[in-house]
Amino acid sequence: MKNKVNIIYIILIIISFMFVGCNKFYEKKLNLDSSKLRIVVSFNPLREFVEAIGKDKVDVQVIIPDGTEPHDFEPKAKDLFTINNADMFIYNGLNMESWVNKVVENVDNKNLPIVEASKGCNYIDNDPHVWLGITTAKVEVLNIKNELIKIDAKNKEFYEKNCSVFLGKLDSILTSYKPKFQSLNNKNFVTGHAAFAYFCRDFGLKQNSVEGVFAEGEPTPNKVKELVQYCRKNNVKTIFTEEMVSPKVSETLAKELNAEVKTIYTIESKESGKDYIECMEENIKQVYYSLK
Ligand SMILES: [Zn+2]
CATH class of the missing domain: 3.40.50.1980 (Nitrogenase molybdenum iron protein domain)
Structure with missing residues (x-):
């Protein structure tokens, strides 16, 4: 029995070394630019908002792959790994990502800024689709802009300017x-x-x-x-x-x-x-x- 436990420990140690190696490999493989903020978002609309505000200052990764029905998505171990290595993780909230609490609990990087984009939206009970209303999308855009400024204050003006251009487009449609x-x-x-x-x-x-x-x-x-x-x-x-x-x-x-x-x-x-x-x-x- 004792031997068995030792073997399990050894395997665990090997796995954790593999993760360290993996991390370097992963950065190389994705050709991640360390000068950019690494923003991980749950799904597509949030990618759109982050890119509209952050432009070339951000590198956005999306957890739910394109072409996947997002309402019944379940994250995999590699998704947790991606989130763990981000500068910020942004999700929609309002139960769009039923898996998010579990992921947040399991994130090793306890300093990771985790942002609920829909915070403060005038929401409709049991309906997460706030990004499809212009009034509510504007709240998400503003939240994202404020959070980007929190982790990258030196580019405040850049984010403010891009944000107001984007909000201007939304207002003119409305x-x-x-x-x-x-x-x-x-x-x-x-x-x-x-x-x-x-x-x-x-x-x-x-x-x-x-x-x-x-x-x-x-x-x-x-x-x-x-x-x-x-x-x-x-x-x-x-x-x-x-x-x-x-x-x-x-x-x-x-x-x-x-x-x-x-x-x-x-x-x-x-x-x-x-x-x-x-x-x-x-x-x-x-x-x-x-x-x-
Ligand atoms: Zn939907």
């Missing part, structure tokens, strides 16, 4: 489309999963969706029937669909209603190479024309 949506009679649209409540709140709209807030999977036949009735009643002529959520159900629904299928971006993953502003503008335009 102010140009608010009156347009106000002038519409029809305010109801149908999408893949219920990600657009904050977007709706900004513009006075109402969403209905094939899947719920956490993209729980294909809907029941009853839910589909209900959606068909809803679309008929509200004269819905466009069904929006997302790359990662039940496009087949959306297509069936559209066929049944003789409606069009159009793409909408949740930005949860990098889609079609478009950036945050491009996706938001396109979403807003498409929804507006579908309701007009």
